[in-house]
Amino acid sequence: MSKKIATGITGLDELVGGGIPEGRVILVIGGPGTGKTILCSQFLYKGIHEKQENGVFVSLDESKDHFYSEMQKFGWDFRKLEEGGKFAFVNATRMSRVAMLKEKLYKEETRSLRGKQLSIDKLVEGLQTQIQRTKAKRVVVDTLAALTYRFPDPIERRTAIVDLIESLADLGVTSLVTTELGYLGLERNAVEEEFLVHGVIMMQTLFSGGTTTRAIQVEKMREAKVNPSLVPYSIDRNGIEIFPNMPLFGEK
Numbered sequence: 527m528s529k530k531i532a533t534g535i536t537g538l539d540e541l542v543g544g545g546i547p548e549g550r551v552i553l554v555i556g557g558p559g560t561g562k563t564i565l566c567s568q569f570l571y572k573g574i575h576e577k578q579e580n581g582v583f584v585s586l587d588e589s590k591d592h593f594y595s596e597m598q599k600f601g602w603d604f605r606k607l608e609e610g611g612k613f614a615f616v617n618a619t620r621m622s623r624v625a626m627l628k629e630k631l632y633k634e635e636t637r638s639l640r641g642k643q644l645s646i647d648k649l650v651e652g653l654q655t656q657i658q659r660t661k662a663k664r665v666v667v668d669t670l671a672a673l674t675y676r677f678p679d680p681i682e683r684r685t686a687i688v689d690l691i692e693s694l695a696d697l698g699v700t701s702l703v704t705t706e707l708g709y710l711g712l713e714r715n716a717v718e719e720e721f722l723v724h725g726v727i728m729m730q731t732l733f734s735g736g737t738t739t740r741a742i743q744v745e746k747m748r749e750a751k752v753n754p755s756l757v758p759y760s761i762d763r764n765g766i767e768i769f770p771n772m773p774l775f776g777e778k
């Protein structure tokens with residue numbers, strides 16, 4: 527049994543049986559605007575503040591300045607943590623959509639497998655350097671969905687994601703990795719990453735009776751006795767809070 531890591535998100539540790547298992551890779555999956563980035567950042571911020579466990583955030587879709595200013599709204603001063611050597615931001619947006627479109631237009635040859643493979647290797651190398659420098663225990667990769675543009679071919683994409691997830695597991699850190707929810711008609715479409723990771727946390731926005739409700743569910747967590755219920759959560763200026771004992775709809 528692995529040691530359990532406190533997530534820093536009120537209510538989440540209760541759902542996952544006391545915390546997420548140390549050294550593992552957990553997938554946070556959800557639709558746009560469900561709070562994936564906030565949840566992951568809260569995990570890093572609280573880890574540093576409450577557990578003295580430093581962290582690294584790898585962003586595949588937003589710049590450092592944008593991330594810092596968004597997180598400042600919750601009172602989370604990541605710039606200060608970076609200056610204090612407790613946090614590092616790895617900007618991997620060059621692998622993202624806009625960069626890909628530019629590359630596609632100007633540099634067709636970088637789309638060769640070697641070029642792509644090199645970029646995942648480079649990303650992991652950069653991450654490893656930052657983990658060593660900050661002595662990080664927690665890592666976030668946000669978001670695998672950005673790799674869709676980098677690797678339009680499903681087999682190449684799968685190889686890239688397997689490489690990334692295996693590398694994270696080898697780095698000796700506890701990781702949260704985000705991706706987007708896919709739908710097939712009304713049914714949720716399982717994404718391949720779900721089979722590769724140790725645990726899966728799903729976030730969604732439900733529509734019922736003219737109102738919307740945010741709901742979260744631990745779909746899988748190896749080595750743990752989880753509460754598999756779909757339960758409500760909120761986002762406010764303090765971040766994310768989960769309510770494991772509150773009914774999803776109806777009285778509050």
Ligand SMILES: Nc1ncnc2c1ncn2[C@@H]1O[C@H](COP(=O)(O)OP(=O)(O)OP(=O)(O)O)[C@@H](O)[C@H]1O
Pocket residue numbers: 556557558559560561562563564565761762763764
């Ligand atoms: N202070 C706040 N009070 C209430 N809701 C907030 C607050 N700040 C942000 N939100 C909500 O948080 C959501 C955005 O969170 P976040 O960026 O983490 O989502 P995400 O799942 O990462 O989205 P994306 O798929 O676009 O990356 C939005 O729905 C926004 O309305």
Ligand SMILES: [Mg+2]
Pocket residue numbers: 562563564668
């Ligand atoms: Mg996000």
